Amino acid sequence: MSIPTTIGWAHHSMPPHALAYNVVPARQSLARPMPPAAEQPVPAPKARKVQWSQPVRDYVQRAFAAENALEGIGQEEMQTKLKQVISYFAERDMLDTIDWERHPLPQHLIAEERQAAAMASTMNGYGWTNNAVPIHLSFPTGTTNTASSPPSSKKRKSMDDQLTEPAEEAIPPWRKANRNAFEDRITYSHGPNDKRHKKNDFNAGNGSSKFSQADLEKRKARFRTEMPGNQTTPPWASPRNDSDSENPTGPVIGTNQELLKNYLRLTAPPKPETVRPQHVLEKTLELLKKKWRYESNYNYICDQFKSLRQDLTVQHIKNAFTVSVYEIHARIALEKGDLGEYNQCQTQLRALYSQKLGGHPAEFLAYRILYYVYTCNQTDMNDLLAELTPADKSQQAVKHALDVRSALALGNYHRFFRLYLAAPYMGAYLMDMFIERERLAALANISRAYMTVQLRFITDELGFDSDADCFEFLRSHGAQYLVIHAEGEPARVNVKDAKNLFEQLRAAAFKTVDIKGQI
Amino acid sequence: MQAALEPFRQAHRAMNGYEVADSLKPIAPRHDPGRLYTFYRASNAHQVESEIRYALKYSKSSGLTRNESSAWTEVLVSYWKAIGEILAIEEATNQGRLCDGQWTAVYDAWKEVTNNLIKHYSNGNLPAWTIVCLYVAGTYLRTFAIKADEQLAKAKGGVTFNSGFQDDVVDSMAKNEKLEDAARQLNRMFSLCIGDRNPIMESRKWGTYYMANLQFKTYFKLKAIGLSKNVVRSINASDLPPLENFPKSHQVTFKYYTGVLAFLQEDYAQAETHLTEAWRLCHKDATKNQELILTYLIPCRLVARHTVPTSALLAHFPHLQQLFSPLVTCIKRGDLSGFDNALIACEDEFVKRRIYLTLERTRDIALRNLLRKVFIAGGYEPLKEGQTDADRIRRTRIPVAEFAAAFRIGMSGEGTGQVLEDDEVECMIANMIYKGLLKGYISRERSMVVLNKKGAFPGTGV
Known part of the structure; x- marks a missing residue:
C-alpha cells in the first residue's frame, strides 16, 4: 500500500479494521477527524466464518486472470487490495448485495487511486492526498458531516465518472467538505466522458449535504434495489471493463426527449440519454420541416438531419420513417444543390428501397439517372440501365429522366430543353446542375450550324425564361458582342463569330465534375 | 499416400510446372475421374501431415530440398483438407441436401491452400517454374468465391445494415463478400509476381499477366471496374519483359481487357488498337473469345470509323449476327425507327455487355445516311448554258x-x-x-x- 493512500484513509477515518493493522497518522488537515459512525457495527472479522459465494469466487478469479493484469501493479499489491475489498464487504454482510460482475477489479482500483494521488500531489504541491480515497470502500460509511459546506453538484458528476455502481450513489457528504475547488479541478482530469455527464446527470442535485442521514440511507437503498434491473446501464459508465462488457452490435434504446440535437460524429457507442427514440424523432422531423419552410437555414437543418439520421442508426431503426427522413433530407439537399449530402442520402435510400420499406423509389430512381447524366459516368449509367425493370421504365419520372439521358446522348438539345421545362418532382433542381453546361454545348452546336439567328430563337431553344435572361447568359460568358439590336427589328445574334469561344466554354464546362462524396 | 502423390512427384521430377499444377487442381482429370477421391481416401485428418511429409521427404527419388519439401507438405496438407470439403459438397449436391455455408467452407479451405502457396513463394521456398500452381490457386479461388457468394446471398438478403455507431443506416451494398476477399488475395498474388526481383529467367514476373487478367475478370464481376486501372498502372510502371515474350493466351486476354477498359472510358482509338491486336492473336478455334473481342470491336469501329461489319464476318458468329445485323441494316438504310427498334429489341444484352450507350451513338450514322x-x-441543279453533264x-x-x-x-x-x-x-x-x-x-x-x-x-x- 502506498503511503499517500494510507494517509488518505486515516484522514477520512475509514474503518481501520479494513486494514490488517491500525494506522495512526500524523494529522495533516484542519478538518476534524471524524468519529466512526454510530450506527455502523464493527464486527470482529476474524471470528467470522465466511462462505464465499460463486460471484465472489469469480471475482477473485478474474482478479488473478492474466489478461486482467495491469502494468506496474504487482501481484502482491493486487492481492492485498483484493483482501481489503472482500473483507470490507464481508464484514458488513454485503457480499450478496454487491454486483461482483461489475465491481472494479482490485488492480483497477489501485490504478485509480494512484492516478488520483498523482493528481493530488501535483495539485497542492506537497503531497496532500485527501482525495486519494480508496474508492471501493467509500460505500456506506455513514459518517456524519461535521464540516458542513454545501457541496457543489459538479463533484457528483465527476464521481459518476470514476465509480462503479456500489460506490457511485453514496458519496458521503464529508467527502465534499472543504475541498470544492480542489476536486473541481480534478473532475476534468478524468477523461473525455465528463462532458456528457455534465449534460445528463439527472442525479446532480441529490448529493447535497443538506439531506439528512435518513434521506441518504433511503436513497442508497433505492439505488441498490434498482441496480440488478439496471441492465441498460451502458458500459461507458465504467471505463474499466470496456473490453468485455461492451457489445457494439446491440441497438441503443434512446431516452432523450429533446427535439433538437446538434450533430456530433460518434467515436464510441452513444449513451441512451443522448439518443432520441423514434416517437421523439417523429416530432423532430415535423419541427425540422416547419423550420425549413420558415427559416431555411440550410446549414442548421442539415446538421439537425445528420443527428437525426445518427439516432436512427444507433437504434437500428429501419422502417418507413427512416425512409422518409432520408427522402426529406435528400430533397432539401437537392433544393440547395448540396450534392455531397444528397449523395449520401441517395446511397442509403437505394439500400432501404431494396428492403421494400415504402417511400418513393421511382422519384429517387429518376434523380439517380439525372445525377449520372450530370456526372457523365458512363459505367455507372450502364449499371443503372442494367438494373431497370420494365415496371421502373413505365414510371413517369423515370421515363422523363431516361428521355433526358437519350436526348443528350443523341445531341438533341431541342428535346432536352423541352424536358427541362417539364421535369417532374425536383428533377429540375438536379438538371440545374448541368443546364449551363448543356446550354454551352447547344450554343457550340448552333454556332457551327447557323450564321445568324434571332435572339428569340436561342431563348426558346435553350429554355430561357425571357430574352433578357438569354442575353444575360450570353453576357456572363463574354458573348454579348454577338447581339445586334437593329431599329425596328428583333434582336439577332451572330452566332457564327463565336464558334470557337463556345467550343472552348463547352469543353471547359464538361471537363470537371467534382462532387464531394461522389458515388 | 505414396501412390497418391506419385503424379505430383513425377511432374516435379520432370520440372513440368503445368503438370505440377495439374496435380493441385481441385477437379479430377478426365483420364482419372477418381483422383480426388483416391487422394482424399489415402489418409485421414490425423495422419495426413506426417504421411505427406514422409512421402515427400524420404522417398528415394524426390530430390527436394528440405525447405521446399516442407513447403510442399504444408501446401499439400491444406490441399488435402480442401479436397475433403469439395468431396463433401459433391456428395451433398448429389444427394440434394446442400447446407448453407458449405461453399464458404470450400472457399475458406481453398484460401488456405492459396495462402500457403503465397507464403512459400514469397519466402523463396518454392521455385518460380512452379508458378503455374499459383494460377490454379487463383482461378479456383475466384470460382469458389462466386459460388460461396451465391449461396450466401440465397441464405440472407442482399443488404447488410450497420450495427456499429456510424452515421448512416446502411453499411454497404456489398453482397460479394467472398469475391471481394478473393480480389484481395489475387492482388497479393499479383504483387508477388510483379514485384519479384530474381533474375528474369527464374522470376515469378512471368506470372504477372495471368494474375492481372484474373484480377480484371474479378473486378468486372464485382462491378468495380475502376480498380482495374491500378493494375494497368502498375504494369506500365514496372520493368516487365515485353508482352510478346509471354504466353499468347496471357497476351490475348490482357489485350482484350485493356481494350475493353479503354472502350468503357470512351477512348475508342486506344480500344480499337488493343482489341484489334487481341483479335489478331486470338486462337482461330477460340470462337467464344473471338466473339467476345468482336462484341467490343464492332461498336468501336462503328463509332470511331463509321465502318460496319461485313455480313461474311457476322456469318461466323450467329449470336453476334443476331445482335448486330438488324442494327447494321438500319444504319445502312438510314432507317431511324428501325434502328431504334433494333436497339430496344436487344437492349438487355447490350446493357449487360456495356455496349448499349456506345451503340446508341451510331444512330448518327443512320441519320447521316438518311x-x-x-x-x-x-x-x-439545272444545267446552265455551255455546261455539259460532266459539270452538273x-x-x-x-x-x-x-x-x-x-x-x-x-x-x-x-x-x-x-x-x-x-x-x-x-x-x-x-x-x-x-x-x-x-x-x-x-x-x-x-x-x-x-x-x-x-x-x-x-x-x-x-
Whole structure:
C-alpha cells in the first residue's frame, strides 16, 4: 500500500479494521477527524466464518486472470487490495448485495487511486492526498458531516465518472467538505466522458449535504434495489471493463426527449440519454420541416438531419420513417444543390428501397439517372440501365429522366430543353446542375450550324425564361458582342463569330465534375 | 499416400510446372475421374501431415530440398483438407441436401491452400517454374468465391445494415463478400509476381499477366471496374519483359481487357488498337473469345470509323449476327425507327455487355445516311448554258421541310408517339454539322439547309 493512500484513509477515518493493522497518522488537515459512525457495527472479522459465494469466487478469479493484469501493479499489491475489498464487504454482510460482475477489479482500483494521488500531489504541491480515497470502500460509511459546506453538484458528476455502481450513489457528504475547488479541478482530469455527464446527470442535485442521514440511507437503498434491473446501464459508465462488457452490435434504446440535437460524429457507442427514440424523432422531423419552410437555414437543418439520421442508426431503426427522413433530407439537399449530402442520402435510400420499406423509389430512381447524366459516368449509367425493370421504365419520372439521358446522348438539345421545362418532382433542381453546361454545348452546336439567328430563337431553344435572361447568359460568358439590336427589328445574334469561344466554354464546362462524396 | 502423390512427384521430377499444377487442381482429370477421391481416401485428418511429409521427404527419388519439401507438405496438407470439403459438397449436391455455408467452407479451405502457396513463394521456398500452381490457386479461388457468394446471398438478403455507431443506416451494398476477399488475395498474388526481383529467367514476373487478367475478370464481376486501372498502372510502371515474350493466351486476354477498359472510358482509338491486336492473336478455334473481342470491336469501329461489319464476318458468329445485323441494316438504310427498334429489341444484352450507350451513338450514322438519301434524291441543279453533264452539280440548297419529311417517314408508325417539330429537325441537322458528318449551314430565315458544293457528306462520295 502506498503511503499517500494510507494517509488518505486515516484522514477520512475509514474503518481501520479494513486494514490488517491500525494506522495512526500524523494529522495533516484542519478538518476534524471524524468519529466512526454510530450506527455502523464493527464486527470482529476474524471470528467470522465466511462462505464465499460463486460471484465472489469469480471475482477473485478474474482478479488473478492474466489478461486482467495491469502494468506496474504487482501481484502482491493486487492481492492485498483484493483482501481489503472482500473483507470490507464481508464484514458488513454485503457480499450478496454487491454486483461482483461489475465491481472494479482490485488492480483497477489501485490504478485509480494512484492516478488520483498523482493528481493530488501535483495539485497542492506537497503531497496532500485527501482525495486519494480508496474508492471501493467509500460505500456506506455513514459518517456524519461535521464540516458542513454545501457541496457543489459538479463533484457528483465527476464521481459518476470514476465509480462503479456500489460506490457511485453514496458519496458521503464529508467527502465534499472543504475541498470544492480542489476536486473541481480534478473532475476534468478524468477523461473525455465528463462532458456528457455534465449534460445528463439527472442525479446532480441529490448529493447535497443538506439531506439528512435518513434521506441518504433511503436513497442508497433505492439505488441498490434498482441496480440488478439496471441492465441498460451502458458500459461507458465504467471505463474499466470496456473490453468485455461492451457489445457494439446491440441497438441503443434512446431516452432523450429533446427535439433538437446538434450533430456530433460518434467515436464510441452513444449513451441512451443522448439518443432520441423514434416517437421523439417523429416530432423532430415535423419541427425540422416547419423550420425549413420558415427559416431555411440550410446549414442548421442539415446538421439537425445528420443527428437525426445518427439516432436512427444507433437504434437500428429501419422502417418507413427512416425512409422518409432520408427522402426529406435528400430533397432539401437537392433544393440547395448540396450534392455531397444528397449523395449520401441517395446511397442509403437505394439500400432501404431494396428492403421494400415504402417511400418513393421511382422519384429517387429518376434523380439517380439525372445525377449520372450530370456526372457523365458512363459505367455507372450502364449499371443503372442494367438494373431497370420494365415496371421502373413505365414510371413517369423515370421515363422523363431516361428521355433526358437519350436526348443528350443523341445531341438533341431541342428535346432536352423541352424536358427541362417539364421535369417532374425536383428533377429540375438536379438538371440545374448541368443546364449551363448543356446550354454551352447547344450554343457550340448552333454556332457551327447557323450564321445568324434571332435572339428569340436561342431563348426558346435553350429554355430561357425571357430574352433578357438569354442575353444575360450570353453576357456572363463574354458573348454579348454577338447581339445586334437593329431599329425596328428583333434582336439577332451572330452566332457564327463565336464558334470557337463556345467550343472552348463547352469543353471547359464538361471537363470537371467534382462532387464531394461522389458515388 | 505414396501412390497418391506419385503424379505430383513425377511432374516435379520432370520440372513440368503445368503438370505440377495439374496435380493441385481441385477437379479430377478426365483420364482419372477418381483422383480426388483416391487422394482424399489415402489418409485421414490425423495422419495426413506426417504421411505427406514422409512421402515427400524420404522417398528415394524426390530430390527436394528440405525447405521446399516442407513447403510442399504444408501446401499439400491444406490441399488435402480442401479436397475433403469439395468431396463433401459433391456428395451433398448429389444427394440434394446442400447446407448453407458449405461453399464458404470450400472457399475458406481453398484460401488456405492459396495462402500457403503465397507464403512459400514469397519466402523463396518454392521455385518460380512452379508458378503455374499459383494460377490454379487463383482461378479456383475466384470460382469458389462466386459460388460461396451465391449461396450466401440465397441464405440472407442482399443488404447488410450497420450495427456499429456510424452515421448512416446502411453499411454497404456489398453482397460479394467472398469475391471481394478473393480480389484481395489475387492482388497479393499479383504483387508477388510483379514485384519479384530474381533474375528474369527464374522470376515469378512471368506470372504477372495471368494474375492481372484474373484480377480484371474479378473486378468486372464485382462491378468495380475502376480498380482495374491500378493494375494497368502498375504494369506500365514496372520493368516487365515485353508482352510478346509471354504466353499468347496471357497476351490475348490482357489485350482484350485493356481494350475493353479503354472502350468503357470512351477512348475508342486506344480500344480499337488493343482489341484489334487481341483479335489478331486470338486462337482461330477460340470462337467464344473471338466473339467476345468482336462484341467490343464492332461498336468501336462503328463509332470511331463509321465502318460496319461485313455480313461474311457476322456469318461466323450467329449470336453476334443476331445482335448486330438488324442494327447494321438500319444504319445502312438510314432507317431511324428501325434502328431504334433494333436497339430496344436487344437492349438487355447490350446493357449487360456495356455496349448499349456506345451503340446508341451510331444512330448518327443512320441519320447521316438518311439525310444523304434526301440529298441524292434532290437531284441536280439545272444545267446552265455551255455546261455539259460532266459539270452538273447536285442541288445544294435543300428546304428543311424536305429533311423533315424524310424524318417522318417511318416515324408515323404506331407506338412511337413521337411528333417531330421542325425545330427539332433543325436541331438534328445542326448536330450533324457540328459533328462533321455534314458540311454546310442552316439558314433559318429561308428554312433552308445550304450544303457544301464539294463533299456535303464527307467520306461518302457525295
